[in-house]
Amino acid sequence: MVVELFLDLRSQPCRALFIFAKKNNIPFEFKDVELLKGHHLSEEFGKVNVLKKVPAPLIHCLSPQHLTSACYVPCSDIAILLYLSRKFNTPDHWYPSDLQKRARVDEYLSWQHTTIREKGCKIFITKVLVPLVVGQPFSPEKLEEAVEELNSALKQFEEKFLQDKPFIVGNEISLADLVAIVELMQPVGCGCDIFENRPKLVEWRSRVEEAVGKELFQQAHEIILNVKNMSTTQLPPELREHVKQFLKP
Amino acid sequence: MGIELYLDLLSSPCRSVYIFAKKNNIPFTFKQMEVLKDLVKGHSDGFGKVNILRKVPALKDGGFTLAESPAILTYLSQTYKTPDHWYPLDMKKRARVDEYLSWHHSTIRSSVFKIFWLKVRDLNIQSWTSYEALEDLTIPLKQLEEKFLQDKPFLVGNMISLADLVAVTELMQVRLIAIGYNILEDMPKLVEWRNRVEKAVGKELFQEAHKVILNFQDLNSMLTEPQLKEQMKPRLLKMVA
Numbered sequence: 001m002v003v004e005l006f007l008d009l010r011s012q013p014c015r016a017l018f019i020f021a022k023k024n025n026i027p028f029e030f031k032d033v034e035l036l037k038g039h040h041l042s043e044e045f046g047k048v049n050v051l052k053k054v055p056a057p058l059i060h061c062l063s064p065q066h067l068t069s070a071c072y073v074p075c076s077d078i079a080i081l082l083y084l085s086r087k088f089n090t091p092d093h094w095y096p097s098d099l100q101k102r103a104r105v106d107e108y109l110s111w112q113h114t115t116i117r118e119k120g121c122k123i124f125i126t127k128v129l130v131p132l133v134v135g136q137p138f139s140p141e142k143l144e145e146a147v148e149e150l151n152s153a154l155k156q157f158e159e160k161f162l163q164d165k166p167f168i169v170g171n172e173i174s175l176a177d178l179v180a181i182v183e184l185m186q187p188v189g190c191g192c193d194i195f196e197n198r199p200k201l202v203e204w205r206s207r208v209e210e211a212v213g214k215e216l217f218q219q220a221h222e223i224i225l226n227v228k229n230m231s232t233t234q235l236p237p238e239l240r241e242h243v244k245q246f247l248k249p
Numbered sequence: 250m251g252i253e254l255y256l257d258l259l260s261s262p263c264r265s266v267y268i269f270a271k272k273n274n275i276p277f278t279f280k281q282m283e284v285l286k287d288l289v290k291g292h293s294d295g296f297g298k299v300n301i302l303r304k305v306p307a308l309k310d311g312g313f314t315l316a317e318s319p320a321i322l323t324y325l326s327q328t329y330k331t332p333d334h335w336y337p338l339d340m341k342k343r344a345r346v347d348e349y350l351s352w353h354h355s356t357i358r359s360s361v362f363k364i365f366w367l368k369v370r371d372l373n374i375q376s377w378t379s380y381e382a383l384e385d386l387t388i389p390l391k392q393l394e395e396k397f398l399q400d401k402p403f404l405v406g407n408m409i410s411l412a413d414l415v416a417v418t419e420l421m422q423v424r425l426i427a428i429g430y431n432i433l434e435d436m437p438k439l440v441e442w443r444n445r446v447e448k449a450v451g452k453e454l455f456q457e458a459h460k461v462i463l464n465f466q467d468l469n470s471m472l473t474e475p476q477l478k479e480q481m482k483p484r485l486l487k488m489v490a
Contacts, residue, residue, distance in 0.1 A: 079348035086340050099327050100313050106320035113354045 003028040003084075012120070013077030015182040015220045020081055020175070022216055024090045078109050081175050093172035104169045108161055108176035116157060116183050119150035123187040147192060158200055166207055173211035181208045182220075189224035252325075255307040257282040258461040261361070262318035263306040264418040268450055268458045269322055269411070273331045319350040322411050334408035345405045349397055349412035353419070356389040361422050383423065383432065390432070394439055402445055409449040417446045421459055 005021060005028050007014035021028050085095045096102050123146045127138045157180070161168050168176040184205075187194050195202050209217045254270060254277045256263040263282075270277050282305045308315040308324070315321055326336040337343050364383060393416065397404050404412040420443065423432045433439045447455045456463075 076348045076351065078351040079344045082347050083340060083344040086343075099324060100310075102327075103313075103315050103320050103324040106323055107315055107317045110317040110319045110350075110354060113351065114359055118355070 004031055005029070006031040006033050008033045009220060009223045012117070012182040012186050013179075015185070015224070016175075016179050017077055017080060017084075019182070019212055019216055019220050020084060020090075020094070020178060022220075023212060024084075024088060024094075026084055026088045026090075078179070081179070085175065094175050094178075096169070096174065101169050101174075105174050105176045108168055109179060111161075112179060112183065115153040116150070116180060119146060119153050120183045120186045122146040123150060123192055124190055127190045127192070143192075147187075147194075150187065150194060154194065154198070154201070158198070162200065162204060167204070167211075173208060177204075177208050178212070181205060181212075185221055185224060189221070252277040253280050253309040254278070255280040255282050255305055255309070257284045257305050258458060259284060260305050261358070261419045261422045262415075264421070264458045265411075265414045266306045266308075266318055266321050266325075268418070268454060269325060269331075269335070269414060271454055271458075272450060273325075273329060273335075275325055275329050275331075318415065319354070319411075322415070326411065334406075335411050337405070337410070342405055342410075346410050346412045349404055350415060352397075353412075353415055357386065357393070357416065357419050360385045360389065361419055365422060386423075386432065390436065390439065394436060398438065398442055403442070403449075409446060413442075413446045414450070417443055418458070421462065424459075424462055 003021075003026065005017055007018055007030065009015055009018060018030075020026075082095060084090070095105055123143065126142045126146050130136075131138045161176075161180075165171070167173050168180065184194060184201075195205060252270075252275070254266060256267055256279060258264055258267060267279075269275075284305060304316055306316070306318055306321055308321045315324060323336055325331070336346055364385070397412075401407070403409050404416065420432065433443065
């Protein structure tokens with residue numbers, strides 16, 4: 001039975017899932033969801049996603065055949081990644097069977113929700129999404145604030161999680177690195193190069209890219225790296241209202 | 250040497266770890282932490298070494314140290330092979346626990362955490378009279394009921410799991426913030442679920458874990474010294490920014 005993955009590659013969690021599934025040759029049907037075109041409000045998606053209310057850009061889900069009902073709430077990407085790694089018996093380094101190494105992956109995946117993910121998202125929302133919805137240029141003060149917050153998180157990332165290791169959990173790439181890299185590419189896509197002046201992070205990023213495979217990495221990030229094109233997209237009014245709900249000041 | 254758990258039972262993640270370890274007879278040394286006092290004085294070197302993030306809860310198992318309650322809980326459950334229902338081997342059920350634990354962190358935990366520190370900060374300026382900030386919890390609570398609990402006895406099925414434990418200990422935190430405010434007042438389904446969780450944990454253990462927050466008549470009594478309040482202010486402002 002083929003897994004259906006509903007993904008919008010503008011979303012970081014979606015990219016992590018995309019890369020992970022492709023890299024591990026997990027057979028899946030790619031259901032392209034474009035949040036900003038309101039695909040998630042469609043009939044087909046409605047059957048999968050009962051709530052239909054998912055804050056952009058956090059959408060991803062696994063089809064009902066594989067779970068008794070789909071995982072569609074924000075942050076369920078972690079659960080889906082773990083599920084796929086178990087179901088398809090992916091190589092151990094992604095989610096090690098050694099309990100202490102595994103705990104390190106879990107520790108990162110938990111910590112990153114309110115730090116790297118939240119702050120990275122904030123930059124994307126401030127610089128790209130809000131202007132798109134309200135039709136005004138982004139606020140430089142708000143952007144600066146968001147960047148500062150991410151800087152603080154990046155410091156902890158380098159000092160506590162990465163330290164002097166090649167990857168977060170040791171010598172090989174794991175789900176922690178994958179989830180981290182897609183989050184950090186989000187601000188890059190908006191023109192905030194958070195890798196600048198951070199040689200340690202740059203080196204880590206190269207290692208991750210290589211471990212994933214340059215081609216696959218580029219493929220997953222093609223859309224977000226061209227996100228400037230989004231700013232000229234015309235949002236239909238009903239969708240604009242819908243997205244506005246989730247954009248808190 | 251055995252496991253050391255660095256806990257402050259004022260903190261909901263600490264309570265879930267404490268209850269889990271006790272319920273499953275996992276031998277551990279309780280290392281008392283005092284989060285509020287430490288905010289002012291700075292942390293002792295010992296704890297700094299255990300947990301660079303300087304957060305509670307933290308686990309130390311020989312040379313291995315771990316933070317983040319979901320990671321600690323799943324580590325303990327797997328290392329000590331606790332009964333299956335806590336973190337089921339069945340892939341789909343386990344995925345549901347994982348899903349809840351992730352979601353909880355960014356929603357309910359995040360709101361309660363902010364509200365708690367807002368209250369502590371606002372004690373410096375004005376007394377807490379409104380429960381406006383608690384409204385932030387309305388939507389997540391609705392999702393908790395409609396998406397996660399639905400018509401099941403527990404979040405993941407017929408038996409208590411790590412998901413229920415983490416959820417309930419967090420909701421108990423509201424007792425500390427808003428004395429006498431019953432956050433589940435209009436949600437009978439959640440009230441019944443909460444009672445089931447307490448029963449499954451064991452009333453005595455549940456009460457014991459929550460003794461610290463249930464005995465807090467007023468958060469203000471914790472911060473009687475004006476100097477303490479002044480010292481905490483800058484850090485608090487940063488935390489709730």
